[in-house]
Amino acid sequence: MIQRFLNDVKKYYRYAVYSARAELKAEVAGSYLNWVWWILEPICLMLIYTFIFGVVFDAREEYFTAFIYIGLTVWTFFNQNLKNSVKIVKKNKSVVSKVYLPKFILVESKMFVNGFKMMISFAIVIFLMIIYRVPLTWNVLYAIPLFLCLVLVTFGMMCIVCHFGVFVEDLQNVITIALRLIFYMTGIMFSIDKRIGSKNPMLAAFLGKCNPMAFVITSLRNCLLYGETPARKILLIWMVIGVVLSMIGVRMIYKNENSYVKVI
Amino acid sequence: MGQREVAIRVENLTIRYRSLKSYSIKKNLLHLNRNKKEYFEAVKHVSFEVEKGEILGIVGKNGSGKSTMLRALAHIFSPDEGSIDTFDNTVSLLSIGVGFQKELSGRENIVLSGMLLGFSEEQIREKMPRIIKFADLGRFIDMPVSTYSSGMYSKLAFSITAILETDIILIDEILSVGDRRFKKKSYKKMKSLISDKERTVVIVSHNNQSLRDLCTKVLWINEGEMVMIGETNEVLDKYEEYMDAEE
Numbered sequence: 001m002i003q004r005f006l007n008d009v010k011k012y013y014r015y016a017v018y019s020a021r022a023e024l025k026a027e028v029a030g031s032y033l034n035w036v037w038w039i040l041e042p043i044c045l046m047l048i049y050t051f052i053f054g055v056v057f058d059a060r061e062e063y064f065t066a067f068i069y070i071g072l073t074v075w076t077f078f079n080q081n082l083k084n085s086v087k088i089v090k091k092n093k094s095v096v097s098k099v100y101l102p103k104f105i106l107v108e109s110k111m112f113v114n115g116f117k118m119m120i121s122f123a124i125v126i127f128l129m130i131i132y133r134v135p136l137t138w139n140v141l142y143a144i145p146l147f148l149c150l151v152l153v154t155f156g157m158m159c160i161v162c163h164f165g166v167f168v169e170d171l172q173n174v175i176t177i178a179l180r181l182i183f184y185m186t187g188i189m190f191s192i193d194k195r196i197g198s199k200n201p202m203l204a205a206f207l208g209k210c211n212p213m214a215f216v217i218t219s220l221r222n223c224l225l226y227g228e229t230p231a232r233k234i235l236l237i238w239m240v241i242g243v244v245l246s247m248i249g250v251r252m253i254y255k256n257e258n259s260y261v262k263v264i
Numbered sequence: 265m266g267q268r269e270v271a272i273r274v275e276n277l278t279i280r281y282r283s284l285k286s287y288s289i290k291k292n293l294l295h296l297n298r299n300k301k302e303y304f305e306a307v308k309h310v311s312f313e314v315e316k317g318e319i320l321g322i323v324g325k326n327g328s329g330k331s332t333m334l335r336a337l338a339h340i341f342s343p344d345e346g347s348i349d350t351f352d353n354t355v356s357l358l359s360i361g362v363g364f365q366k367e368l369s370g371r372e373n374i375v376l377s378g379m380l381l382g383f384s385e386e387q388i389r390e391k392m393p394r395i396i397k398f399a400d401l402g403r404f405i406d407m408p409v410s411t412y413s414s415g416m417y418s419k420l421a422f423s424i425t426a427i428l429e430t431d432i433i434l435i436d437e438i439l440s441v442g443d444r445r446f447k448k449k450s451y452k453k454m455k456s457l458i459s460d461k462e463r464t465v466v467i468v469s470h471n472n473q474s475l476r477d478l479c480t481k482v483l484w485i486n487e488g489e490m491v492m493i494g495e496t497n498e499v500l501d502k503y504e505e506y507m508d509a510e511e
Contacts, residue, residue, distance in 0.1 A: 015379040019365070022376065026367040026408070094364060098357060099380045100339040258342030261335075262281055 005250055012105045020112035042121045045072060053189040061191055063225050066128040070224065071188035071217050073121040078154055078213055079179055080114045085158040086165035086172050089260050096261060103257045104250055107158045111151070129224065137227035142235075146220050149235060152242025153212050159249025166260045186213040193218070212238050271353055271432060271464040272314040272337065276346035279307040279332055306332040308488040309346070314481075319458055319465045321479035321496065323472070323503050329488040330468045334434045337466060353431035353464070354382045358422070358454075366410040370401060370420055373409055377424050391427055398453070399423035400446070419446055426453050433457060435467045472500050 028034045049068050054060065061067045088106050089096060096103065165171050185207055187195070192214055197204035207214050209231075215238060219230035280303045307329040314320050322330050335341050336348060338357045364373045374395055378388035396405050399420045404412060412420070425433070435454070458465050458478055469475055475482065475496065482499040484491040492499055 011382075012379075014385060015376065018372075018379065018385070019376055022365070022368045022372045025372075026365075029408075092365075094366070095380070097340065098338075099377075101380055258340075261340055 001251060001254065002247075004254070008102045008105070009108075012101060012108075015101070016105050016109040016112060019109045020116070023109070023113050024116060038117055038120050039124070042069075042072065042076070042124065049189055057190075061194075063128075063132045063134060066125060066132055066134070066225060067191075067221055068189060069121070069125050069128060070220050071186070073118055073125060074150060074217050074220065075183065075186065075188050075213065076121065077114050077118040077150070079183070080117075081111055081154050081158055082161060082175060082179060084110050084114075085162045086175055088162050089166050103162065103253050103260065104159050107155065107162050111155060111158070115151075125224070134225055135227065139223040139227050139229050142223040142230050143220060145235060145239070146216055146223070146230065149212075149239045149242055150216050152239060152246060156242055156245025156247075156249045159246065159253055163249065163252045163256060166256075166263055182211065182213060185211055186217060188217070191218075209234055212241075269316040270313050271316040271318070271351060272466070273349045273351075274313070274337075274346070275311050275348075277307055277310045277333070277336065277343050277348060278305060278345035279329070279336055279341055280305050280344045306488055307336070307485075310485065310488075310490045311346070312483060312490070312493055314464055314466065316464055317461045318481055319467065319479045321475040321482040322466065322468045322485065323470075323475065323482060323500070324485040324491075325507070328485050330485065331436055333485070334436055334466065334468055337432075337434055350432060355432045355434065356381050356425045356428070356430040358425045358433050358435045364409045364417070364421070367408050369408055370399075370405040370412070371396075373420070374424055378428055381425070381428055381430055383428060388428070395423050395427045398427055398449075415443065415446075422450055426450070426457060429457065429463075431462075432464045432466070435465065435469075437469055472504065476500060 028037060031037060033040065046065065046069055049072070050065055053068070054064055085107055088110060089103055092106055095101070096106075161171070161175065186192075187207075192204050192207055196207065208218055209215060215231075215234060219235065222228040223230055310333070312320075322333065324330050332341065334357060336343060337350070338355050339348075339350075340357075365376065368376070371392075374392060375385065375388050378391075379385065399405070399422075401412075401416055401420060404416060409417065409420075455478075457463060465478075467475065467479065479496045481493065482496045482503075483493040484499050484503050492502065
């Protein structure tokens with residue numbers, strides 16, 4: 001199966017990239033401000049959140065804007081990917097009902113689209129870090145395995161969601177609620193350790209380790225902004241889980257993808 | 265006769281549709297133990313071989329599984345039982361074309377479709393001018409496909425599959441695409457594609473006359489089961505007899 005997966009990735013890689021590029025292009029083709037939206041949207045969101053959580057709820061952290069921005073960058077990637085993968089096969093009905101392609105290629109292509117947006121967003125993070133004059137340490141290099149971990153976990157979950165999304169009509173509702181729950185359990189706007197940890201250290205430790213998004217975001221902040229080393233053991237565990245999830249997801253898709261066309 | 269090279273081998277092919285379609289969590293919670301699975305067999309235990317360069321016609325009344333069979337040959341369905349081997353030949357389903365992504369331009373869709381048919385970006389770029397010329401869409405080629413009329417849509421679809429020339433071409437109903445001029449042009453193109461000795465063609469059609477003109481072999485299926493396969497005129501005579509008798 002792994003061999004087949006690698007072959008398919010190689011064979012359809014160009015397609016996934018081209019399709020992602022075309023989708024990005026189509027997304028902005030009709031609007032006045034064009035690609036400026038990719039920068040404008042996250043900036044506006046950041047301003048809103050900075051205002052609400054920084055001023056109204058007074059949740060001050062060091063380098064607060066960059067703090068929030070890292071959370072938003074990672075969360076948006078995860079959130080959009082999962083939301084979009086529920087109906088992804090149905091959305092591409094015109095393609096999948098006329099020619100064979102491994103269905104996880106659709107997932108992969110979607111990930112390229114959101115990954116590109118994440119890169120822009122991350123560039124803003126770097127820009128903010130320069131403005132704040134955040135002191136850098138070698139620990140920033142941990143950002144690379146952290147992003148890799150994020151991609152693996154997200155891909156695995158997307159494949160699984162994509163499979164069930166074909167058969168389960170109301171999965172979209174479930175996913176929306178689940179994502180909202182994870183959103184508040186992740187601490188995009190606040191520090192889990194300080195906010196939850198002060199009253200309920202057990203829960204904070206649990207979330208920090210067992211919620212992959214919380215773990216990735218907190219670790220990213222720590223290594224980028226505060227020069228701390230992330231928990232390497234947990235990082236490794238989540239990477240392994242990501243690989244396992246991806247294998248399960250791809251296997252599910254391979255086993256069932258040909259009946260997708262009969263259902264949609 | 266030269267050596268026989270098999271292009272398509274179908275063995276004991278069975279394809280089922282599940283009557284029970286997609287389900288929702290709500291429905292499932294309300295009827296917990298509803299477990300009767302109903303199957304509908306569209307194709308039942310069909311086996312045949314097509315040699316390279318042959319033109320196979322498939323006949324049968326409506327709903328007998330012809331289109332399902334074609335889609336299975338194009339690998340869109342996998343067999344529920346049995347196997348289909350196309351020996352690494354590139355396959356395309358001609359009539360309906362490859363699916364387009366509606367918000368993208370015609371030009372981009374040509375590249376995407378070509379890639380899905382197994383061509384490299386360079387090969388597609390090379391043939392791009394011919395495809396655009398054949399489709400004859402004028403400035404619409406750079407507009408989103410969603411703005412196309414249905415005729416333009418099928419013209420583009422036909423042009424892509426016709427110019428890219430896959431090893432095996434599957435045709436669902438002899439084409440009647442576009443206006444009179446395009447129809448003539450596409451029929452001519454199709455004939456030249458079909459008569460190429462290197463190419464294997466499978467045609468599904470209700471037009472027996474054109475099948476007699478084109479095919480080297482005909483397969484007759486009824487209710488998903490193979491009735492007979494063999495020499496064109498022989499099978500078609502029997503088939504017509506049967507259809508007339510049923511009235």
